[in-house]
Amino acid sequence: MEIKVLKNILSVNEQIAQKNRGLLDKNNIFTINIMSSPGAGKTSLILQTIKRLKDKTRIGVIEGDVSSSVDAETVGKEGVPVIQINTGGGCHLDANMVNNALSNLPLPDIDLLFIENVGNLICPASFALGDHKRVIVSSIPEGHDKPLKYPLMFHEANIVLLNKIDLLPYVAFDMKAFSQAIRNINEKLEIIPISCTTGQGIETWVSWLVAQMRKKNST
């Protein structure tokens, strides 16, 4: 009797994520999945980036939240296409939610797409969406021990933006311990300190982003 061995079985989520990736690539849309704790500054980062890039790059945004549409309303004021996903209790975006959102966006008019994931340092790291790069926003008031406590998300990220650096004088935050904890998880992971309030570091982030887009488009 022949035994059938099934290899490389993809989860349904992974299958839809690959479909999303195909759709994004077909439309030349460079896509960033932004993940963080609640209130670390994902929306502020998107707003700052739109301000600096919107004259050169056509940007679109998918906002993910358990409830409400406040983020989509805020981003919408910048005049970019935006879709709000409400997970209705779900603790992360999944590929199918993003697939639905993509079918509601003017894809031929977008070069750069931000997917703002649900504020959660755990579950979003386990669900592929079809994006090209994963950004984690960590923030000074959350403390330097976050990589120790939530290692998977830092392991999966392509870059760490350490936001609210303007609050450094007012809270106990050990920069060396934070960097070391990240090095222990992923030695090559770059950390860019930023402040979406003062603008510090935003140019460095935008340069990284533009370089990644060019690299992708030249392949």
Add this chain to the structure above:
Amino acid sequence: MEIKVLKNILSVNEQIAQKNRGLLDKNNIFTINIMSSPGAGKTSLILQTIKRLKDKTRIGVIEGDVSSSVDAETVGKEGVPVIQINTGGGCHLDANMVNNALSNLPLPDIDLLFIENVGNLICPASFALGDHKRVIVSSIPEGHDKPLKYPLMFHEANIVLLNKIDLLPYVAFDMKAFSQAIRNINEKLEIIPISCTTGQGIETWVSWLVAQMRKKNST
């Protein structure tokens, strides 16, 4: 043919939570489930409370984290019994984890037990542990829109501690919008502004806690 109708079926988690509650009540242990975003100040709150109450009340602590034992080590320095639960990827504590922790604590020597849940504003709200009261720690740098975006957790809480009030001069936080959003979810939910750094509001919190303990013990 008679149709069998099953009513009031409890989930396995709910069943174990009730068992935990029984065990806690039998031992006269008043138990608090502390929930928040990552880095909002749950451990700092426990430390501040231990400092103020440890001469009068025998305290125990269960620390919940995806990974690491840094919080249990910090709390253990205060000389109270502490158990660290690592969920190994799980985004919340469940009743069975707490049941295991309880069997490793000296229950006859504890009057007040803190369960520090995993840092996550979503999933912990859906899992009963057997505790008597649920505390949500929100913090100023997270922003005033958290109740809008994560309504279930605020709906399930018995009190809101608004931590890091010392950072109010340095960030944009609309206190009126925060209070109003909470009122819309749960009109009677009390908000106590605190700072675990300066000690502001901690006495008010401890008074609330002691009053709740007395109320429980007098029933």
